[in-house]
Amino acid sequence: MRLQPDEDQRALRDGVRELLARRFGPRELRDAVERPGLLDRRLWRELGAAGFFALRLPEDDGGVGLGLPEAVLAFEEAGRALLPGPLVATHLEAGRVPGAAEGHAVVTAPMGGLVEWLRAADEVRGDTAGALPMRSVDPLTPLHRLPASAAPDPVAVLLTAAEQLGSAGRMCELAVQHARSREQFGRPIGTFQAVQHLCADMLVRTRTARAAVHAAAVTADPVDVHAARLLADEAAVRGARDCLQVHGGMGFTWEFEAHLHLKRAWVRTYRAGPATESEELMAAALLDGDP
Template sequence: MDFELSEEQAMLREASRALLAGRAPIERVRAWLDADQDVDPDVWQLMSDLGWPGLAVPEEYGGAGQGVVELALVAEEIGRALGRGPFVPTAIVGRALAAWGPPRLRAEVLPALVAGSDRATWAFAEPRLPWTLDGVRSTARADGDAFVLDGVKTAVQDAGGARRLLVTALQDGVPASFLVDREVPGVTVRRQRVLDPTRSFHEVRLAGVRVPRERRLDGGPAEIQRLLDEASLLRCADALGVMDRMVELTVEHTRARVQFGRPIGAFQAVKHACADMALLVHASRAATHHAAMAADARADDAARAACAAASYVSAGAGEVAGRALQLHGGIGFTWEHDLHLHLRRARADSVLYGDAAVHRDRLCALLRPVPASA
């Protein structure tokens, strides 16, 4: 496996950083913190014009036909800039539709997702339950030419402006996926107050929602788990961007902050703390990029690599945030300082799609030897 980025991938990362720095600087991020809208429409239009929503969608539907690596590169830059908008959730739904959606459904939905005119999100997690397949309690029962969905989903990113909801529910006790139009009767979306103000999360209630049979996707538990792994990797990439920016802010502060007549960055203890933060960032980048490449290659260890990356980055994000706050002193936790927003985003990223404990448990299960058959 080649761990070096290709020329095209490096250009994608540079173009993404340039766009976000120029059109979505931190001042614009702050201006949108209290907005009711999930997305800055001007920035989202620019992202769509660059083809971000269709990066991993097959070319036959207007996409670029790329993979998880390319999605992760963009997600990292979005995290670095504290960007808002449904890039990650729309990409996840696009991946699911392209892989398991019926042909007519793919032809109907994917071109609009690629163009950015429609947005989508994944309604998976449920209140007070783990972000795993075992934590799914919503149900889908057959009723004539449709399925009827009931349940409650939480922490559904950007559901307020999404037209399509990919809902994971139990059909006869087995997890399955259904594409639900947000405007159909029985769907209620309520915005949630969360720690991270740079993104929008919602509760989605499904009460007797009828979904036509042709809007059930073919993927079963194994495919949904693979999608959950890919979503975790994109969350890792977002956290990686946040961590990288926190290191930069901290180094800048330690060079400028003077104590006892010297910049505090000249003291050995501070140097060691910054070095530890940088080490966590480098290791997180290696783990995330390896897992993304393994996912694209459908390597035998792709699931283990995803769990290792997710567990390491979940813990590492909190560690980097804590050290950054310590080295900034009290100013780092004030609303006026940009580090405050990065701290909140890092904390949210550490639990999205499962915290470190969830992924460590699954990694242990994957590493456990399979008993020999009798």
């Protein structure tokens, strides 16, 4: 992928979107909210059968044989759909944990001082000694807090950024749809300058984050990855807030999905550790390159 997906990559992205629309649509999302802590194992196995977890495994090892750019596109769609579960950890351990690639095993691992879906996982990679259950702001992501955290894998950071990007794109899409259809004073609210500015800012943040995430998928450079992480975090969190603003009172209702995207975006910001660590990494790289 050269910043823009080619035909095969677009087909992969569309295939993942179609699968998730069919198997994890609005009704399934609501069912998952009402069943916190319960993972849909059947859906997990379907993801495995579709190659979601084995995308980057070599074909000789039973994988799909694709690369990081393709994984980023798939995780962007997972973020757009708010797909629950320790997707990143299971993807990273495909090929090392028996059954993970096929979706028969759920794998979790510590990230950013937290561990997701600890009780639902079949395999835990990494040290979770002293893990304490905590009340998660996201009803779709049960969490345990750890006494200490290690630096996350850059690939995990990038795949999380891709999920954030998917959320940002979905929020922008919903905000624009509502601005076009909702009328006040006899005209669509999208004709009001304040709403136009909110939607335009969402679009700019999303497209900027997408360029950074896709570029980092090509270079795999840790500095590029952390830059993409910061932009994607901002696009997801601010995008969800702005989407709530555009929708007004109905945006804050339990039935509307924007609050779920906002809460998931907050949780994802912790996977890569504090934002200051990403900022310091980028600052150090800039200083090292300063003649």
